[in-house]
Amino acid sequence: MATSDSRPAGQARSAPAPGRMNVDFEERVDFARLREHRLRRAAAALEATDLGALLVFDNNNIRYLTGVAIGEWTRDKLCRYALFTRTGELFLWDFGSAAVHHRMYCPWLQPEHCFAAYSTMRGAAPPESNLTERAVRQIKGRLEDAGVAGLPIGVDFTELPTLFELQRNNIEVRDGQQVMLDARQIKSADEIALLSTAAALVDGVYQDIAEALKPGIRENEIVALAAKRLYDMGSDDVESINAVSGERCNPHPHNFSDRMIRPGEQAFFDIMHSYNGYRTCYYRTFSVGRASQPQRDAYSRAREWIDAAIDAIKPGVSTDQVARLWPTAQQIGLDDEKTAFGLQFGHGLGLALHERPIISRLTSLDAPMEIEQGMVFALETYCPATDGVSAARIEEEVVVTADGVEILTRFPAEELFVTNQY
Numbered sequence: 001m002a003t004s005d006s007r008p009a010g011q012a013r014s015a016p017a018p019g020r021m022n023v024d025f026e027e028r029v030d031f032a033r034l035r036e037h038r039l040r041r042a043a044a045a046l047e048a049t050d051l052g053a054l055l056v057f058d059n060n061n062i063r064y065l066t067g068v069a070i071g072e073w074t075r076d077k078l079c080r081y082a083l084f085t086r087t088g089e090l091f092l093w094d095f096g097s098a099a100v101h102h103r104m105y106c107p108w109l110q111p112e113h114c115f116a117a118y119s120t121m122r123g124a125a126p127p128e129s130n131l132t133e134r135a136v137r138q139i140k141g142r143l144e145d146a147g148v149a150g151l152p153i154g155v156d157f158t159e160l161p162t163l164f165e166l167q168r169n170n171i172e173v174r175d176g177q178q179v180m181l182d183a184r185q186i187k188s189a190d191e192i193a194l195l196s197t198a199a200a201l202v203d204g205v206y207q208d209i210a211e212a213l214k215p216g217i218r219e220n221e222i223v224a225l226a227a228k229r230l231y232d233m234g235s236d237d238v239e240s241i242n243a244v245s246g247e248r249c250n251p252h253p254h255n256f257s258d259r260m261i262r263p264g265e266q267a268f269f270d271i272m273h274s275y276n277g278y279r280t281c282y283y284r285t286f287s288v289g290r291a292s293q294p295q296r297d298a299y300s301r302a303r304e305w306i307d308a309a310i311d312a313i314k315p316g317v318s319t320d321q322v323a324r325l326w327p328t329a330q331q332i333g334l335d336d337e338k339t340a341f342g343l344q345f346g347h348g349l350g351l352a353l354h355e356r357p358i359i360s361r362l363t364s365l366d367a368p369m370e371i372e373q374g375m376v377f378a379l380e381t382y383c384p385a386t387d388g389v390s391a392a393r394i395e396e397e398v399v400v401t402a403d404g405v406e407i408l409t410r411f412p413a414e415e416l417f418v419t420n421q422y
Contacts, residue, residue, distance in 0.1 A: 015192050015399055015406055017200035020234040020275075029276075034190040035067040035108055038183070039090070045183040046086050052151025053085040053143060054176045057158050060351040061180045063277050066092050066109060068102055072237050078159055079119035083139060085146040093117035093135070120159065127161070136165040143171070154179050185348060185356040186374040191278060192399055195349060195376050198275035199397055199408040201233045202282045205271060206411040213286055213419040215263045219243035219256045226271055235273045239353065242270040242283075249391040250384045251334075252343065263289045266385075268393040277351045281378045282409050283395035287418045298385035299392040299416040305344065305381040306394050309359075313371060314404050319359045320368035322346065326381065328361065333384055337362040343382035348375065349397060375400045376408075392416070 018028040042065055046054055056062055062082045063069045074080060074095065083091040091113045094102060103111040118135035125131055143149040154176025155163070166173050187195070205226045212225055223241045230238050243256035245267035261267055268285040285302075287295055308325045329340035337360070346359030357369045357377060380395035394413055398405035 015196040015408055017197045018193060020197070029190045029193050031067070031190070032108070034188065034194075037188040037190065038064050038067075041183040041186070042084060042180065043086075043088065045179045046084065046154075048182070049154070049179055050151065051086065051154045051174060051176070051179065052148030053083055053146070053153045054156075054179060055081060055083050055139065055153050055158075056156045056176065056180065057081045058156045058177070058180070058352075060277075061156050061177075062092070063351055064180065064184060065090060066106075068092060068094065068106060068109070069236075069277060070095065070098055072239075076122075077119070078122055080117050081135075081158075083142055085143070085148050086151075087146045087148060089113070089142070089146045091115070091142050093138075095119065120161065122159065123161070132159070132161045132165050136162065136169055136171075139166075140169050140171065156180060181356050184350050184352075186372060187350060187376050187399075188374075191350065192376060194276050194278035195280075195397070195399075196408050198235075198273065198278050198280045199282060199410070201230055201235060201273070201275060202271045202280050202409070203411045204233060205229050206269075206284050209269065209284075210286065210417065210419050213261070213267060213288055215288060216260060218258050218260050219245055219267075220258045222267075222269065223256050226269070230271075230273050235275055236277065237274045239272040239274065239279065240270075241272065242268075244268050244393075245288075247389040249393075250389055252382060252391065252393070254342075261288055264292065266291075266295050266390040266392070268391070270393070270395065272353055274351075279349055279351070279353050280397065280409075281347070281349060281353055281380070281395060282397065283380055283393045284411055284413060285392045285394060285416065287416055289418070289420055289422050291416055291418050292385075292387065292390070294385040294387040295390045295392070296416055298383040298390060299394075302381045302383040302392040302394045303414065305383070306379055306396060309346070309379050309381075310396065310398065310405055310407070313398065313400060315371060315373045315400060315402065317371050318368040319346070319357050319364040319371065322359050322371075323361045323364040326361065332382065343380070346377050346379045348377045350376065371400055373400050373402055 080094045093115045099114045099116045102114045118131040152172035152174050155173050156177040222243050227238045245261045246265040270283045309322050326344035329337045334340045341362045348355030378397045382393050384391045397408040
């Protein structure tokens with residue numbers, strides 16, 4: 001695992017969850033070091049291409065490059081963007097007065113490089129306002145100033161009018177998301193500490209869920225409990241919470257409802273939130289009051305599959321080797337791997353919920369990727385029960401170390417957890 005530069009050589013420690021405040025009496029997260037690490041990674045990934053710059057609209061990529069965030073409101077607006085050139089110039093266009101705020105409170109950014117963005121609000125502004133043309137004119141001017149105007153640029157995703165306007169200005173557009181994913185796949189010690197802290201918040205929430213999970217409570221009440229508790233503890237974004245119980249467990253619907261939970265039923269939850277931008281994807285399964293043998297058997301199989309993956313993972317192992325340890329779609333009662341996608345699954349975690357590596361029979365058998373030290377990802381398995389309605393869902397987040405993995409998700413999951421037993 002990546003370590004702090006100030007730690008003595010050879011001294012290892014588990015991934016910390018040091019608390020939600022920085023203090024002067026312990027080394028915790030060094031945010032300046034975090035920003036420097038991310039920008040170095042992005043510069044190296046960009047240098048490895050023939051692109052002149054990266055133009056990013058994805059909030060996670062913007063945060064990775066600039067260290068600036070607004071919040072969930074901007075996630076689907078495409079109203080902010082950043083430009084990073086291979087000559088090291090970094091520009092940020094943010095929503096309205098947020099640009100003024102950054103000039104005042106973000107000294108790591110050059111104030112003259114922080115602008116208010118031109119945004120059509122996903123096309124709501126009339127095309128006749130020419131906002132897209134103005135935006136691209138500014139971007140092109142910065143490319144020219146940096147001396148990279150004749151080179152292609154990488155774009156992660158954008159509105160079609162922006163793409164068309166870039167092309168009208170003879171700017172060749174290529175896939176920049178792959179470059180950013182290259183940068184983001186290896187995590188620093190500071191990133192791992194933030195991911196560990198995010199997981200620690202969910203550890204606490206699952207204790208609250210275990211105490212509250214009794215007959216009569218509804219799925220949406222558990223979602224409300226979890227969201228409030230996370231925000232109370234310092235989460236900056238509760239992205240999504242799945243709450244699935246009873247007959248809704250099989251097939252997995254990937255959502256929550258107002259269903260009332262009854263005695264003897266299984267319920268599983270997935271908590272996706274972020275702490276300082278770094279995310280969790282963290283499933284746990286419970287039986288309410290009592291557990292049947294089919295429920296226990298399904299849980300044991302799901303646990304065996306995830307443990308096999310955990311035991312196999314180390315630097316140099318490829319994702320197809322892990323995917324082959326898991327059952328096929330047909331073995332869990334589904335027609336094909338695209339229908340089973342996301343059930344026997346691994347995915348990178350960072351500022352986004354899905355980064356590299358992706359581990360799945362749908363993708364990894366044909367396009368394997370080598371696992372490297374410093375990767376952080378989630379492993380999740382799913383097993384339907386023979387009763388036709390119940391199912392087990394388990395997920396563990398892991399850091400790849402020199403000789404294996406360290407597990408970040410600590411709420412008990414070795415055996416089926418039965419709540420409020422009677």
